[in-house]
Amino acid sequence: MHTSALKLIDSNLPEKWQEILSDLITDPKELLQFLELDETKLALGSDALGQFSLKVPRPFAKRIRKGDWNDPLLRQVWPDLLEETSGPKDSPDPLSERSFNPIQGLLHKYHGRALLTAASYCAVHCRYCFRRHFNYENNSPSREEWGIVLKYLAEDTSIEEAIFSGGDPLALSDRQLAWLIDQVSEISHISTLRIHTRLPIVIPQRVTSKLIRILTESRLKSVMVVHCNHAQELDEQTKAGLSTLAANGIIMLNQSVVLSKVNDKPQILIELSRALFSCDVLPYYLHLPDRVSGTTHFQVTKRYALEILGEVQRQLPGYLVPTLVQEEAGESSKTRLV
Numbered sequence: 001m002h003t004s005a006l007k008l009i010d011s012n013l014p015e016k017w018q019e020i021l022s023d024l025i026t027d028p029k030e031l032l033q034f035l036e037l038d039e040t041k042l043a044l045g046s047d048a049l050g051q052f053s054l055k056v057p058r059p060f061a062k063r064i065r066k067g068d069w070n071d072p073l074l075r076q077v078w079p080d081l082l083e084e085t086s087g088p089k090d091s092p093d094p095l096s097e098r099s100f101n102p103i104q105g106l107l108h109k110y111h112g113r114a115l116l117t118a119a120s121y122c123a124v125h126c127r128y129c130f131r132r133h134f135n136y137e138n139n140s141p142s143r144e145e146w147g148i149v150l151k152y153l154a155e156d157t158s159i160e161e162a163i164f165s166g167g168d169p170l171a172l173s174d175r176q177l178a179w180l181i182d183q184v185s186e187i188s189h190i191s192t193l194r195i196h197t198r199l200p201i202v203i204p205q206r207v208t209s210k211l212i213r214i215l216t217e218s219r220l221k222s223v224m225v226v227h228c229n230h231a232q233e234l235d236e237q238t239k240a241g242l243s244t245l246a247a248n249g250i251i252m253l254n255q256s257v258v259l260s261k262v263n264d265k266p267q268i269l270i271e272l273s274r275a276l277f278s279c280d281v282l283p284y285y286l287h288l289p290d291r292v293s294g295t296t297h298f299q300v301t302k303r304y305a306l307e308i309l310g311e312v313q314r315q316l317p318g319y320l321v322p323t324l325v326q327e328e329a330g331e332s333s334k335t336r337l338v
C-alpha cells in the first residue's frame with residue numbers, strides 16, 4: 001500500500017463524505033462562478049436541467065480546469081442546450097430495462113448475475129447517463145420490499161453474483177450497505193458481490209476504513225467497478241483511495257463510456273489506462289454510449305470507436321485495453337465489438 005494511501009484512510013473521517021454528498025453544487029451559476037466562466041456565454045439547457053438536475057460534488061469540481069468550456073470533466077456534467085435536440089433513434093429507455101424490471105429494485109437480464117438497484121440516487125449527474133430517464137424513485141425498495149428481491153435471489157440457484165448498481169450503491173450509508181451485503185451473503189449460492197460505483201472517483205473521501213471493513217469482512221468475494229472516463233478525474237487523493245481498495249484485496253476494475261469531445265482520442269484513453277494502472281485498477285469495459293434521448297452530442301460511431309481502440313491496442317499491453325461493448329435490448333450479454 002502506498003504510504004499516502006494509509007494517510008488518506010486515517011484522514012477520511014467516517015462522516016466527511018456524507019457532508020460532501022449533502023453539499024453538492026446544484027446551481028449552474030455557482031458552478032460557472034467557481035470555474036471562472038463567463039455566464040453570458042452560458043449555453044444552458046433549462047428544460048434538460050429540469051428533467052435531470054445538475055449535481056457536481058465539490059472534490060470533482062476542483063479537478064475541472066478553470067475558464068475552459070471545453071474541459072472534458074465539465075462536459076460530462078454541464079446541462080448543455082444540445083441535450084434538447086434528440087436524434088431520431090434516441091429513446092428514453094433504449095435498453096427496455098422497464099421490461100426486465102419485474103420486481104422493484106432488481107434487473108435480471110444475464111445468466112448468473114442479477115443487478116440490484118441498491119440506491120436511488122447518484123453523487124454526480126453524468127449528462128450522458130443511460131439511466132437519466134429511469135424511475136429511481138420507484139426503485140428504491142424499503143427493507144420489507146428488499147425481502148422480495150432477496151427471496152428471488154435465494155430461489156434462483158443459477159445466480160452466483162449480486163451486482164449492486166443504482167443510482168450509486170456507495171451513496172448508501174455504511175449501515176444500509178452493510179445490511180444489504182449481509183442479507184445477500186446469507187444466500188449460499190451467491191459467491192461474488194460486485195459494486196458498480198462512481199463515488200470513489202467523484203468523492204474520494206467515500207473510501208474509509210469502515211467501508212473497507214464492510215467489504216473485506218463479508219464472506220463474498222468483492223469486485224468493484226468504478227466509472228472514470230478521463231485521467232484528469234484521477235487526482236492524487238482519488239488514486240490513493242483506489243489503490244487502498246485494491247491493497248485490501250478488492251478486485252478493482254474500471255468502466256468508461258467513449259464520449260465525443262471528452263475521451264474520443266486514442267491518446268486520452270491510453271493515458272486513462274495508464275493512470276488507472278498506476279493505482280491498481282484495470283480497464284474493463286469501454287461502452288459505446290446508449291442512444292438515450294438528450295445525449296446525441298456525446299455520440300461516437302461504432303466505426304470511429306473501433307478505430308480509436310485499434311490504436312490503443314497497438315500501444316498498450318492487452319491487459320490495459322478495455323473491451324468495447326454496446327448494450328442491446330434483448331441480448332443475453334453485452335455485445336462485444338472487438
Ligand SMILES: *Cc1c(COP(=O)(O)O)cnc(C)c1O
Nearest residue numbers: 107108109110113114115163334
Ligand atoms: C451490464 C449488466 C450486467 C453485468 O454484465 P457483465 O458483462 O457481467 O459486466 C448485469 N446485469 C445487467 C442488467 C446489466 O446491465
Ligand code: SF4
Nearest residue numbers: 122124125126129198
Ligand atoms: S454515476 Fe452512473 S448512474 Fe449516476 S448519473 Fe453517472 S453514469 Fe449515471
